[in-house]
Amino acid sequence: MDHALTLQGVTKRFGSFTAVSDLSLQVPKGCIYGFLGQNGAGKTTTIRMVMSIFHQDSGTISVLGHSDASEVKDRLGYLPEEKGLYKKMKTAEIVAYFGKLKGMDRATANDKAKELLQRYGLGDWLDKKCEAMSKGMGQKVQILGTIVHDPDLVILDEPFSGLDPVNRDVMRDTILQMKREGRTVIFSTHVMEQAEQLCDEMMMIHKGRLAFAGTIAEIKAGRDHGIQIEYDGDGRVLRQLPGLDPTRLNDNNKSAELFLKEGEDPQEALRWLVDHLTIRRFDIREPSLHEVFVRTVAEKDAELAAAGRSR
Amino acid sequence: MANKILLVAQREYLENIRTKTFWLGILAFPAIFAIAIGVGWIMEKTKKTQVYTVADFTTNHLGAEVEAAARAGILLDILQGEAERQLPEDHPAVQQLQNIEPGMVEAGLKLMPEDVRAQLEQRLAQRKEKYRFDDLTRLGLADLPREELITRLNAMAKDGRLFGYFVFENDPVAELKGSISFVSENTNDNDLRDWYGRAATRVVQKKRIAAAGIDAKVARYIREPVVFPAEQPGEGADRKTVERADRARNLAPVAFVYLLWMAIFGAAQMLLTNTVEEKSNRIIEVLLSSCSPGELMAGKIWGIGATGLTMVVSWAVVGVIGMSLGAQVLPIIGELDLLGIARDPLYLASFIGYFLTGYLLFAAVLVAIGSVCNSLKEAQNLVQPVFLLLMVPLFAMFPIVQEPNGLMARVFTYIPLYTPFAMMNRASGPPPAWEYAATTVLILFSVWFAFKAAGKIFRVGVLMTGNPPKLKEILGWLKES
Structure with missing residues (x-):
């Protein structure tokens, strides 16, 4: 036991x-x-x-x-x-x-x-x-x-x-x-x-x-990796990042976690970010627990809604 | 399990007992009682002497005669009052004194040795005067014409120099109507008017009896009031006379019911406040992780019950001390044997038994109400009907004690919420043994049932937040096993 x-x-x-x-x-x-x-x-x-x-x-x-x-x-x-x-x-x-x-x-x-x-x-x-x-x-x-x-x-x-x-x-x-x-x-x-x-x-x-x-x-495990950055500048431009999955952007004003649509190249994103903001750190890594949490809430709500419709 | 109940109870008890406000509250009750009595006594003592005069327009000077009778009446009043205080009601001397007339007192006074009489006069002079007669000469109003006299007297009555004045005119012995009156600014205090009326009655009656040629002895005989001496059935053909102490004994249940009510009301209210507070400061959940809701509820109820009992015992101690001190000042307190009544096992055991059962019953109701409320304000609204129900025994107190085995008494006895009060109330009866047995079963069953129901409500209610539940929901909880 x-x-x-x-x-x-x-x-x-x-x-x-x-x-x-x-x-x-x-x-x-x-x-x-x-x-x-x-x-x-x-x-x-x-x-x-x-x-x-x-x-x-x-x-x-x-x-x-x-x-x-x-x-x-x-x-x-x-x-x-x-x-x-x-x-x-x-x-x-x-x-x-x-x-x-x-x-x-x-x-x-x-x-x-x-x-x-x-x-x-x-x-x-x-x-x-x-x-x-x-x-x-x-x-x-x-x-x-x-x-x-x-x-x-x-x-x-x-x-x-x-x-x-x-x-x-x-x-x-x-x-x-x-x-x-x-x-x-x-x-x-x-x-x-x-x-x-x-x-x-x-x-x-x-x-x-x-x-x-x-x-x-x-x-x-098994969750897609995201991009974590630390930056200075106006974070509002992050929304315009080409290839960004707009539902998966966690912006904290000085740092952000973001996810690209499938097939998009992180290198392209880095280049774009450097052009638009002062980037102090750039990481590609497993998602934060925060992201997993928010993602799970969205997924489960969608599942429940689908189950509700099919019933 | 019992251990946890005890721990909760002990904590509740100590928390209450250790506060100064608790003891101040306990002392406040007898203190208010003592103050109420004291204030009445002081008011009586400090009452201003009422100064009056007599405007006598009769030709036979009836006013002067009434005044003399009133003076003699004071002595008679003292004698009669003393006799009533010192002797049992049916003592022959008390009856005899009632037939004495002021004239006889005056005659008696004349027969007294000079020194004894002087002593008596001195004692009378030392006594605080309730009423004082100032004659017209002393007021500087002698020999004034009628119109002017009345004008001056009115002015004096208005400015307070006189409490009031009596007017005698025509022939009051022949016809009272229109011949006498009492003029005063104060129409609420009728003591002087009544006292003078009694003196005037004696004079007028005596004159009328004389005018009718009736012998004074015959007149007394005719006027003898009829008073039934009160007795109670004794063993066999015996009858025993009712003493004052017996009356006190018969009325004692009223005092006990009142005390019972105060104790139950006080303790139940304490329990309600405590439950709501504990719920609103969120400590309840920690407690529930250590003991079951049932244990917590029982612990609270017992702890506060013990607090209530402490309150009653403290009152009793203060009461006993007060009565022993009082007995030294006023012999009547000792004579009533109130301590004897309090020691009577029937009253004492009933009181403790009915306090516990009555308290437990109301405690169960209030703890259930407390558990579903989030604030004291909410609780006060919900609890109002319960307190109204709790008022009923107070109103029923006197009717039941007058007829301890009557219909009303019996009906109240079998309404569980009122059983403890009604049975305590009927103790002077006392009810037959089978009723004691039946009500004991009834009340114990009611307590058991109330605890079970309250436990179910408490278990759910105590962790609820938001609006208090509707009655329908609560009934739903009760149905759940």
Whole structure:
């Protein structure tokens, strides 16, 4: 058994709306796994089913080898997207409270809470109430509450949202530390760069259905290479590039990723670009995760529309 | 599992108990009570002496006689009042005092040894005067013609020098109509007018009886008021007289129901606020990853129930202290044996039992409502009908205590939301044992059912955002297993 999480044909409906449809995936133990998808794609619903907050209508979910996640609740850590704290509780108390709810005994939970807070630079805040803390500090306390009981599987829903760069780094280091300690980390995100940098494997869910899953290399394999440039000048001219596939231009003002129509010569494109812009870098390489994501959304929407028409 | 419920309950409890506002709130209730009593007492004490005079235009000087009777009446009032306070209602002395006439008091005073009488006069003088008579001479109005006298008196009544004045004319003994009146700016405070009326009644009646040639003894006999002494059936052919303490005991359920209501209302409201807050600050999802919705709901309900119980116990402690202190000042408090009532196992056990079941029932309803609302404002709108339902036992309190085993009492007993209140209310009856058994089954079943239904709503509602669900949707959740 080397999977921390296995979903097999999982479906969840809310009334007439199907939030997750026939979803199957496997998350290996000890890896960092990304859940990608647009807002409302079904990421949070999937996570809630894994945490047995919701129950699937059909299919099976196996968490840490148990078919009922509620049996292993105490070995899971969960940080929801919308995070809250009891404002009137002291930081050490609330971290310890989350630990106790996960089955830790009182003394161990109290000690561990203090130790964690000190390790994460909140030693001066042990006896302060949560309401007195800044947003970033509050998020740190929430993460500590998620990992205080040394969970084997940690699920973080949008852990980076609302964090400043310094706290993003703290979060990233925490995730990497957990992996080093042999834990499995699943996190959901919209930010493709983060997923690309951090995840060993990932999956994408679109309108409740699995769009792809695997390692980055697997996901990018077989996809056409694109041109990545860094430039100075007016990016609007990029649209006039001869041979450009106009649906596949990701312009970021100083850099861009673009794809040519089939059979077009990248050398021609380079020549044209040099004539029209100051080109600082020119790469032909596999598509970025961002491109894969946007492309997948377009493809899947087209498939769904076609299926809708043929029906 | 039970462990997690306990953890949640403990957290809820400590969070409430540790705040200053909680304890201030607890103290506020008895404090407001004490202030209300205190203000009434101070108002009575600080009430200005009402100065009055008499314009007597009768030829037989009836006004002067009424004034003398009123003076003697004050002493009689004191005697009667003291007797009522100190002696049981059916004590022979109380009845006898009621038949004493002011004239007899005056005669009695004359028979008193000089020094005792002086003492009494002194005591009377020290007593705060409620009404004071200033005669016309003292007011500088002696020997004025009628027209001018009334003009001057009117001016005095208007500028406040006089509270009012009595007018006697013609022959009031023969015909009252048109012969007497009381003139005052203040038409709301009728104490002086009533008190003087009673004195005048005594004088006029005495004169009429004399004029009719009826013997004073016969007259008293005829005028004796009929009062039924209250008794309760005793063992066999026995009957026992009803003491004040018995009455207090019979009315005690009203106090208990009120306390019950305050406690249930307070705790249920606390629960509602708490659930909505927890939902709106999004902590609920973290909690649900550690315990089941059922555990979370149960923990909250028990934790806040314990808070409510703490509130009631604190009131009781304050009440007991207040009553023991009060008993030293006012003997009647000790005599009513309120502490004895509070210690009565029937009342005490009923109170705790009905607090718990009543609270659990309303808690289940409110936690379900709280779980589907995203803000306190939303919750307040939804909860209004529930609070209206909760008002009913307050209105039913007195009718039920008057007829503890009557139709209304019985009907209320079998409406689960009102069972705890109605049964507490009927404790003076008390209802037959089978009703206790039946209602216990009913209420426990209702609590079980309410918890089950609330659990289903809570499980779905607590993670919902956006508009609160429609009733139809909620009914749908209830049908799901």
